[in-house]
Structures are given as structure tokens and as C-alpha cells.
Amino acid sequence: MSFPGATSGRRVVVTGLGFITPIGTDRASVSAHLREGRHGLEPIAFWGNHEIPIKVAGTVKGFTVDSIHWRDWQWPSQFEIPRETLRGLAPHGVYAFCAVSQALAHAGLSTDQIAGDAGTGLYCASAGSAMMLHQNLALMHAANGLRGNPLGVVSSIAGTLNFNLAAHFRIRGAACGFASACASSSHALGYACDALRLGRLDRAIVVGAEDLNGETLVPFSAMRALSPQADPRAASRPFDAARDGFVGAGGAVAMIVETAEAADARGARPLAEIAGWGEAADGYSVATSHPEGVGLQLAMRRALAEADVAPEAVDWVCAHATSTPVGDKAEALALRALFGTRSGRPLVSSTKALTGHPLSLAGVMEAAFCVLGIDEGFVPGNPHLVVPDIACEGLELPRASVATAPRVVLNNSSGFGGSNVCHVLRAAG
CATH class of the missing domain: 3.40.47.10 (Thiolase/Chalcone synthase)
Structure with a gap:
């Protein structure tokens, strides 16, 4: 102990x-x-x-x-x-x-x-x-x-x-x-x-x-x-x-x-490592995200800093995106602000297209999905996406899953009151 x-x-x-x-x-x-x-x-x-x-x-x-x-x-x-x-x-x-x-x-x-x-x-x-x-x-x-x-x-x-x-x-x-x-x-x-x-x-x-x-x-x-x-x-x-x-x-x-x-x-095999996390608040509204996702952007930057990972090293963002007009746009803008327009931007997907949104369960559920992607070598897609919102311009939004092993993943969560959390997960090796 x-x-x-x-x-x-x-x-x-x-x-x-x-x-x-x-x-x-x-x-x-x-x-x-x-x-x-x-x-x-x-x-x-x-x-x-x-x-x-x-x-x-x-x-x-x-x-x-x-x-x-x-x-x-x-x-x-x-x-x-x-x-x-x-x-x-x-x-x-x-x-x-x-x-x-x-x-x-x-x-x-x-x-x-x-x-x-x-x-x-x-x-x-x-x-x-x-x-x-x-x-x-x-x-x-x-x-x-x-x-x-x-x-x-x-x-x-x-x-x-x-x-x-x-x-x-x-x-x-x-x-x-x-x-x-x-x-x-x-x-x-x-x-x-x-x-x-x-x-x-x-x-x-x-x-x-x-x-x-x-x-x-x-x-x-x-x-x-x-x-x-x-x-x-x-x-x-x-x-x-x-x-x-x-x-x-x-x-x-x-x-x-x-x-x-x-x-x-005890001889247990690590499935993935949780390299760091960050949290921040919007200070904006009781129920809706800041329109430019300022709190989420800060949470992502803090998580990357704690993990000592540069934005260009991120392979996949498991987005919080719940399918609401305001929330998805705010997250898209936060991601664009963090990753810019460089080539080789990370893949971005929201698994809520498949599960729906389970409220307070969402964060750990999607962190576990990140672990599966890292351990098994795939990135889930956005299967219900037809025409992306204009706010998503420049984001890499695969429709189908991608058979590639992400080494570094961000997992985002946002809640009422502008509460934002981001975890950095990576391959345990």
C-alpha cells in the first residue's frame, strides 16, 4: 500500500x-x-x-x-x-x-x-x-x-x-x-x-x-x-x-x-495509459456551451500539457458531440482553434451516433471506447453524418470506422453550467 x-x-x-x-x-x-x-x-x-x-x-x-x-x-x-x-x-x-x-x-x-x-x-x-x-x-x-x-x-x-x-x-x-x-x-x-x-x-x-x-x-x-x-x-x-x-x-x-x-x-496487461487530463469551465450559461467552446478548448490544452503531448501528435478525438445544434458547433470551433488547418489533423468522431447520449455515463463510456480503439487498432466513424455543419470545415470526420491504430487519443466531455473535461489516452507500450 x-x-x-x-x-x-x-x-x-x-x-x-x-x-x-x-x-x-x-x-x-x-x-x-x-x-x-x-x-x-x-x-x-x-x-x-x-x-x-x-x-x-x-x-x-x-x-x-x-x-x-x-x-x-x-x-x-x-x-x-x-x-x-x-x-x-x-x-x-x-x-x-x-x-x-x-x-x-x-x-x-x-x-x-x-x-x-x-x-x-x-x-x-x-x-x-x-x-x-x-x-x-x-x-x-x-x-x-x-x-x-x-x-x-x-x-x-x-x-x-x-x-x-x-x-x-x-x-x-x-x-x-x-x-x-x-x-x-x-x-x-x-x-x-x-x-x-x-x-x-x-x-x-x-x-x-x-x-x-x-x-x-x-x-x-x-x-x-x-x-x-x-x-x-x-x-x-x-x-x-x-x-x-x-x-x-x-x-x-x-x-x-x-x-x-x-x-x-500482479502480471496484469495494460490496455492503454491515461496520460493526463484537464478541466475548465465556460462561465457562460446554465444550460448551453459557450458558442466558441472556450472552456472545452482550455480543458483540451490543459490535458495535453499535463500529458506532455503536442496537438500534432493526436491521432483521434472522441468528441462529446451529442447531436445538439449549439453543443456540436461549439465543440467543432474549439477543435478547429486547437488543431488549426494543418495537414494530418486528427480524425474526429462521436460514438453517440450509435449509443445515444447517456448523460453522466458518457465520459467513462467513451473513454472505454478509446481504450478499445487503442488496444484493438481502429477508430470509430460517424455513420449517420450526411452533410457536415459548416462549422466543421477543416475537421477530419470519417463516415466509416478506420482500421488504424491510434496511439494518442483525446476524449472530450461537456456538461451543464459549462463544465468541460478532456482526457489524453495513449498506447501503453
Whole structure:
């Protein structure tokens, strides 16, 4: 076990991934969807109301967690969730539990190895469960405050993942949650990496998760942030001139990050290295990005500086681009400002064309996609892009995936309030 202040600047590597996503619930299926440009969006009608202007969503196949009663929930048989743990979970907690279990197995770590280990931390991101909160408060009001769900708080508020997962896996090193909207899990990953580099921890589990239900997504419709399109290819089309909003999604992704020394000591194979990260704020609007992406540009520059990487060394940018008119344009302008008009600019793509936008899960999910691209030698394309927005002029936006191994990748995230995060990932060798 390393102690605070004992060392600094240690390398951080990724040794395990867990996927519960709209494009697959294991590494092989996720990789195949990314390579082939196959989306995981399906028709949906929340509460059976077809008049709600949300026609498609990024659904999680093989899971049934629509009920407010945990006894009704179902999930793939390879995952075992104890009853005492299940009772305190939200729907996205089920996704998260399965993603963490999968990531630990992928990393070659048993639950006994991390239980009670002061060198292992847990960093989580979710918005909580609006559905569970609504139902628990309705129960309380119906009883005039005299009755309520004893696990209503821990199953519904924003800390539900860290509460439940830390208790189940007996995490001792650290357990905390992040709530910066769509940048949340990128913040979780960044601060986990800091803890490892500073010698506070030897490894960390980073997980982001979101419910997929009407309580989570329909409020975004009132903001006019969601696409009303019924055709998935027209609904989620980042950077396209005709884009008209994002497509909501649910799921969970978990990542095991370790110091290179800890991974080497147990013979684990690094999949990629997280070389640095940066964050910055727009200071502009409560809900929309700065029109020129000033905060995101600063976050990217800070990430590159921490990683000691020049912009011309970047091979691929995994863009945050959600398919909203304002957000995609702001990111495109930030990328143009950073990379200029030189030849050999990095490839730029947004995997949200395939997954939809899973809110606070997006950052760690796309960081995991970056790891797949680095480890397996490919860059996902922009399969729903037809006519790029004029703001994208000069950006390299491949329609199909490219069979090239990116050595240096930027992963961008942006959230409400102008919260921007960028991670630099590179080949572990």
C-alpha cells in the first residue's frame, strides 16, 4: 500500500473494462458495433404515450428494470446480485453492479482481492434515479409522512452508486461520487487518476451509470434538447447540418485503473495509459456551451500539457458531440482553434451516433471506447453524418470506422453550467 505523498507522477494504466450499453453488454459486441457502425437505438413510448415527442432511445438489451419494485427486475443470468444489495439499488445501479463485476473479471481481480483493501478506491457518477425518488416521495406523501421506503434515500439520490457499491465490494481506500451533469464520469475518472498519481491509491474502480425511463429523459424534451425524429439515423447524427437534438440512453460502464507498478506486480496487461487530463469551465450559461467552446478548448490544452503531448501528435478525438445544434458547433470551433488547418489533423468522431447520449455515463463510456480503439487498432466513424455543419470545415470526420491504430487519443466531455473535461489516452507500450 502506498501512502499519501510517498510518490508522485506515477503512470496510470487501464486493466479492465465492463460494458452494459445500448450497443452491447460485453467487450466483443461493443467492439463489433463500433467497427461496423451499428447503432443500439430503438423505438420507445414512455408511459405508453405516443404523443410525447421522444420516439427513440438507446435501450439496454437483456435487462428489465422498468418497475419501481426490485423484485420485478431481471438481468442476464451470468451476473449474481445478492438480495440484500439489490434492495438498495436504483435501476441504473443494476447496470453498474454488472458493469463493475465484468470489469473486475476482465482485469483479473477477484472481489476478495479488493475487499477491505485500503489501496483500492471507488469513483462513481450518476444523477441518481428520478423515478425512484418520485415514487418514494409519492409513497411518503400518500401516508402523510408516516410511512416510507427505508432504503428510499440510498436507492434514489445522486450518491446511490457509491453508497451501494462501496458497501457490497467492501471498498476501503476511497468512495465518492461526482455530479457535473454530462461531464460527471469524466470528472470521476480524472480524480481517480490523480489519487493514483499522488500515491493515495494503487487502483480505482470508476463507474458511470444512468436510468433509462421517462422520469430521466422526458424533462429534457421540455428544454427542447431532444430529437423528435423516429428514424435513429436521423435522430442521432452528431456534427450533421440537420441535427435537431440528442437521443437519450441508459446503461453503465466501469473501468479499472491502476498504477503501472501495481498492474505489473500482479502480471496484469495494460490496455492503454491515461496520460493526463484537464478541466475548465465556460462561465457562460446554465444550460448551453459557450458558442466558441472556450472552456472545452482550455480543458483540451490543459490535458495535453499535463500529458506532455503536442496537438500534432493526436491521432483521434472522441468528441462529446451529442447531436445538439449549439453543443456540436461549439465543440467543432474549439477543435478547429486547437488543431488549426494543418495537414494530418486528427480524425474526429462521436460514438453517440450509435449509443445515444447517456448523460453522466458518457465520459467513462467513451473513454472505454478509446481504450478499445487503442488496444484493438481502429477508430470509430460517424455513420449517420450526411452533410457536415459548416462549422466543421477543416475537421477530419470519417463516415466509416478506420482500421488504424491510434496511439494518442483525446476524449472530450461537456456538461451543464459549462463544465468541460478532456482526457489524453495513449498506447501503453
